[in-house]
Amino acid sequence: MSAKDDYLIDLLLDMGQVTEEQIAPLREEALSSGEGLIHLLLAKKVIRPIDVAQAKAAHFGVEYVNLTEIRLTDDVIASIPRHVAKRYRAIPVSKHGNTIAVAVSDPSDLDAIDSLQRTVNADIELRVALDDEIEAALKKYYGADDNEVGKMIQDITEGEVEVAAPGGKGGLGDAGETVEADAPIIKLVNTIIVEAFKSRASDIHLEPLSKTFRVRYRIDGVLHEMKSPPKRLQAAIISRLKIQSNMSIAERRIPQDGRIQTQVGGKLIDLRVSCLPTNHGESIVMRILDKEGLKLGLPELGFLTDDQQTFERLIGLPDGILLVTGPTGSGKTTTLYSCLNFINRPDRKIITVEDPVEYLLAGINQVQVSEIVGLTFAAALRSMLRQAPNVVMLGEIRDLETASIAINASLTGHLVFSTLHTNDAPGAVTRLIDIGVKPFLVASSTRALMAQRLVRKICKHCAAPVVPTDTELRALGIDPSKIAGANFMKGKGCHNCNKNGYRGRFGVFEIFVIDDEARKLIYDRVPSSVLRTRAREMGMRTLREDGARKVMAGMTTAEEVIRATTGDTE
Helix, strand or coil: CCHHHHHHHHHHHHCCCCCHHHHHHHHHHHHHHCCCHHHHHHHCCCCCHHHHHHHHHHHHCCEECCHHHCCCCHHHHCCCCHHHHHHHCCEEEEEECCEEEEEECCCCCHHHHHHHHHHHCCEEEEEECCHHHHHHHHHHHHCCCCCHHHHHHHHHHHCCCCECCCCCCCCCHHHCCCECCHHHHHHHHHHHHHHHHHCCEEEEEEEECCCCEEEEEEECCEEEECCCCCHHHHHHHHHHHHHHCCCCCCCCCCCEEEEEEEEECCEEEEEEEEEEEECCEEEEEEEEECHHHHHCCHHHHCCCHHHHHHHHHHHCCCCEEEEEECCCCCCHHHHHHHHHHHHCCCCCCEEEEECCCCCCCCCCEEEECEHHHCECHHHHHHHHHHHCCCEEEECCCCCHHHHHHHHHHHHCCCEEEEEECCCCCCHHHHHHHHCCCCHHHHHHHEEEEEEEEEEEEECCCCEEECCCCHHHHHHHCCCHHHCCCCCCEEECCCHHHCCCCEEEEEEEEEEEECCHHHHHHHHCCCCHHHHHHHHHHCCCCCHHHHHHHHHHCCCCCHHHHHHHCCCCCC
């Protein structure tokens, strides 16, 4: 038994956390197996990790802290650099002047603590925390680096890959710097893409800042910072991505767009790449276009049974316009593509006009808008009607000309799908009238308007019952007396959801079906608020009301719905 175990055993005995009768049978086992007595006591659940941590804190006269109950600010986290925090497994919990309070799991490691103090050049006040909590805090505040990206960056950093001088051996001259050993950079770029796909990220953000080159993945709508490559590799990484996406590496003054097609685990994925010049270099954002998302059925999109039946009836109509509204990133495109897949049959001709064409769909004619050659939305839509389609999908209604042609198409026997950027469903009527469409055309052509938002789905692997607070119930408009059969859940956090309790997203919807009474109101040009009130009287559920149903069904959490429907005050 080690000396470290001796002092801890004495402390635990003094604190009453363990008795000599409990320890005695394990002393011999510890000697014969070579395992520490503390390890055996923990393994057999005679003591808890928190007992050991509190004993350490008492012995060294320092405070024990529960890191799960502390919210650390950015300035406190910045007081210890990422690589230092990870090397010494130390979490800064507060800072006053030149003194930093730091939580560690082993305050007896004086050499490490002295090295930490010299490295950060500040006075250190020790705190003791559980090792698991320190590991979770390192991932939460500094980003996990136990993936291939972190290992690759570490290999490149330790290998001292040097950036070649412009025009020198292996350089790209004025077109951008590269590295002597470009193979590691190629591997690093490929690994960043592969890890993003494995993490179910929808976007990869590579952002040049003044002193760092930040890498972030957007997973389930939330950005997560990854381990950042050294700033000196910034130009090489950006040049590699521009070459892959067929952009000009000689042009760094104007935005550029491109695409990358690659295979990950035998699956072919597309990346839509955007390059934007900023103060500290070119910022790259890659949207991962995974065709698997298009195979979603209506239930997977988030429709409950009654809404699904309504929506299936609407997309099966022979003519008229169905508009999906919501801000950027609310899942409108995925919903429209899923609709097209649902109605795509050999006896129907479907044509889409998009900018850009994000996904290639079998059996559907897709047109890519090109302003340079004069192929605008309006020009493509005008020509496609001569192709005698049954169903038309228009990426977005942006102006009067596009809206007018779409409405005329719907009035001449075509079913038209499109999107608008409005906050709610009734607001789409006002938007169409504001851009110049006559109210009687809006009234006669529109079959339904649907607003949507995306909320995160509770991880099914760690979902556990939870009791909602009165504040949450009030915010969702749920009567506390009617929650007896509800199934409120919350994810506890596990390895399947990266400890955040959510995995995947689905939609909350607001479906406004236009009937004769609504048409009369539209024709009379009533304000959007009046139309919304009447829509609710006719049975339309608001985004928040639909979200509340899904919270009660255990599909998502109250805070997710409240966050996504902040503008829905009714």
